[in-house]
Amino acid sequence: MTETYVSPHSTCTTKCRTVVCFFAGVLTYRDNFEDAAYEIAQRYQNAKIVMIFPYGAAKSTSSCSLMRLLARQLPQASYDLVRGRSRRVINAAQIIREHTSAADQLILIGHSAGGVIAYRTGLCLEEKYGFQHIQVFAVGSPKFYLKDIPYNERFTYLIGQQPDRVTQIGSWQKPGSRVYRRRPGREVQLDFNPDHQGWRFHASYFLKSVWTDSNQVFHANSEDLISKIHELCPLPDECRDSPTGI
Template sequence: MFISSSSTCTVNCRTVVYFFAGILTYRNNFEAAAREIALRYANVKIVTIFPYGMANGKKGSSLIRLLTKQLSQVGYDLTRDRSRRVISATQIIREHIEDAENILFIGHSAGGVIAYRTGLLLEEKYGVGRAQIFAIGCPKFYLKDIPYNDRFTYITGQNSDRITRIGSWRMPGSRQYRGKPGREIQMDFNPIHQGWRFHASYFLESVWTDSNQMFHTNSTDLITKIHELYPGN
């Protein structure tokens, strides 16, 4: 984990925002979004957590080995509520949120799974029930029908993202796993990106023009939507 240089607060912060990275993520992948967070939330600490490690410095066979390891870990996390990565993230987060009024978890891809499960562990074990959870381009996973889901927002894009087609919220025939996110939102992102590039572009400063000749950037539009849903006032 590391604290973003875009943070405007380090101690006794009113708002703490955590980005949870998925697989094959580099250290600076969330920095454009972090700058947008700093523009919208006062006295904010911005922390990035890499549950599956960073891809910085990995090339060729070492990158393939990292990917193989990460995919195995993701498969494990999709089916278990409290993996080692969830427990570790929870321990890290408890060091930063004691005085925070607003807590936001923003997870990308498999990081969205960790964000959801970390928030739930914080609530159930430590009584921290104010975190707002946002999962972006995340695979689906079985959800219990619990009030906690009201604070869980699932965001996808207009293009076909194969990661978001993985899994399901509800387990067929189960009376326990029949929940769903409090909100499911589809947004428009830069249409030039296709396939895996689209999946990787949600948080990037990717500039594009819509049919009305209005300029957008992916990171700006995404954080604007999150702030609209949870202004933190």
């Protein structure tokens, strides 16, 4: 069941010029995006920040509860990976419509399986409800077949410098297909805290997770990630469309 709330870090609650929506993947706790929401609030004025959990939020730390939740969420995420418009996409589109009556900038940011939902929700909003200039950022997400459509130029795929098992799932292009043959408009690689390994690395993109690089420069995962998103999409009508490679 889809869960949602407005982040207390929002710098606007009504008639907001910018709406930023975070989409969670599986096994995600309610506060997972709050460090990143803080960084959004530092960079975007009059921004409402909406948290969307298409698969529900994790509420327990016990291994048994988490395994039961994973067993329920994984089939749903697998379904969404190959289906263009699931019930979770429709629900997310309706939620966003309720928050964007006065907005002229809509940014969708998804983590893991949430990146797939973010992409498909933005496309649904564009095709079904006439939204324009939506920017979508998928972070640490699996790949999925992309049609040859202009919408992809506003789709950015972000990964880290370490191998992330989730990002190795799937493919953008379907062999032999004349329809599914595109890639995201931008594919960007960022450095994140190298102390995290394996699944901890996959889970840390949006966390503060402070670290110092080899040049003794201070970093925080959430700050670096949102800084890159803001660099690519600072203000309404100023989002960069030119692709950049990894």
